[in-house]
Amino acid sequence: MEFRKLGESDLEVSVITFGAWAAGGWMWGGTERSESVKAIRACYEEGVTSIDTAPIYGQGLSEEIVGEAIKGIPRDKVQILTKYGMRWDLKKGDFGFKSENNQGEAINVYKYAGKDSIIKECEDSLRRLGTDYIDLYQIHWPDITTPISESMEAVQRLIEQGKVRYAGVCNYDEVQMAEAMKAPGLVSNQVPYSMVNRGIEEVVIPFALANKRSIIAYSPLERGLLTGKIKPGHTFAAGDHRADLKYYQAANIVLVNAFLESIKPIAEDKGVSLGQLVLRWTVDKPGITIALAGARNAEQAVQNARAVNVKISVDEMAFINERLDELKLV
Template sequence: MIYQKLRGTDLKVSEIGLGTNAVGGHNLFTDLNEADGIEMVDAALQLGITFIDTADIYGKGRSEELIGDVLKRHNRTDVVVATKGARRWFEDGSVVVDNTPEYMRTALERSLQRLKTDYIDLYYLHFPDLKTPLVEAIGELTKFKQEGKIKAIGISNVSLSQLKEANVHGDISVLQSPYNLLDRSAEEELLPYTRENNISFIPYGPLAYGLLGGKYTEEFKLTEGDWRKGQPLFEQEAFKKNLKIVSRLKEMAEEKETTVTNLSLAWLLSQEGIDAVIPGGKRKDQVILNSLTSDVTFAQNELDLIEDIVKG
């Protein structure tokens, strides 16, 4: 396993992390097995994966609770825990985005309790609420940092203008945003800005929400309740086109004696400014496969071939 330092922080993370929206994320996926999720997180830590990413909205607190249970069985200082706050849920099932300093503090305290820890390594503002000035919301997070409750500040799901507003005082260390071989829109504005401003870019959806796992066929259908419904990558015509790209990437991966999963993650890590990836999963075997990514390297002609494949 290779370890990298997140920019502007003292946090050293495994370049292969673990996204945990399917660990207790019953509001995002159907038929989740919590025992499988716990086993997967345990396996990740045993493999040397030290970067665990969650959010309070995953399972409306349940993901954090399960990860907190796992952390109790490991040395806390060996694990870099990232979580996110800003989505507020109510008993009637409704969810709103709330960036007010008052709610952000409430969200943080609840996350600390669920994770069974007295600090969080990386705390993200999960979504902008389009009401609260971002400088106010991030200002509250800087207070958390001063108080020792968090070690670094991140932000997610923002446009370039929102990122600039949030980072007006240089407080942002990490941006989390969609980026993968099938969705490269981050290269237009966000990635150049993070490179120039010493901000680590952590892609979410690095495997295009399962597409780059290489197992889907044209007959695949998302089930009701699956949060990926409505994602542009899964719209009928785009889905067919993406499957053809994945098929060619699989051929290349086989020639390199690897998998399309590992090839896709390794490609991301080869991009300047990408310090870690956080592929998700539901089972132990998936995290074992992901851990092999660091063994994959590219010659320039192979990177050129990937460009040709993706651009058709």
């Protein structure tokens, strides 16, 4: 496994980090807890020491699964990245959206990152994770009802108390990032990035590079689309959010699969899967520090972890990028 430091901190994380959204089942059509635990442990055996989760993933379930999976592993051998600022149990802040929990019950999700809420959320996360500190504590989404300075001040207090090591943000643009950077301890911005979703290349990545902050890329496989396993007519389980995403509309699935066929010979020549090639491409892109890769079972987790062993030459990278430039989704 390869490791990289977040920002200018001493926090080293695995280049492929386990993304535990799907493990929580929420918006993914449910989950099998034991399979998720096995996936995290299998990933760890392959050298993946970093796990990214959040309270909203399964309304606490994902964090509980992570806590179960790391039980028995020396705490300093794993890095726990979790989040705050999305409440389903409190009607306060910026209303986000309506959803359902894993039991099919209606919930309303609010983006709220007030000081007292953050302190409470941290205690709840520590309990679910079964640990006494969080390596990277990230605001999940911008909260327009709370000053960024208030949220960062709360996390700074947690850092001083030893409950959090470093602060991060998610889904921030460069203006929000600049405001958040006024507080010490901020090392990263977690944002969506994939071969078919490259908008952050224009401003967000250059800003992070100029200010020595890390970019954590989430959904690098575009929620499974870039593995090549999603075909036209694919049926999603009830509650799976992907059915409504533009990338998963029939015409775009056809276009993406055609692109994947064009780069498949590179993967075949290396004896790796398309997903592994895509993950390696992602972490080789300038400005991308680590990539989050989710898995629903141990086999997927091991495949993702082994993507770090793939080597892409300059010519191969150029070919892939040329094919990407030709890809125009509808």
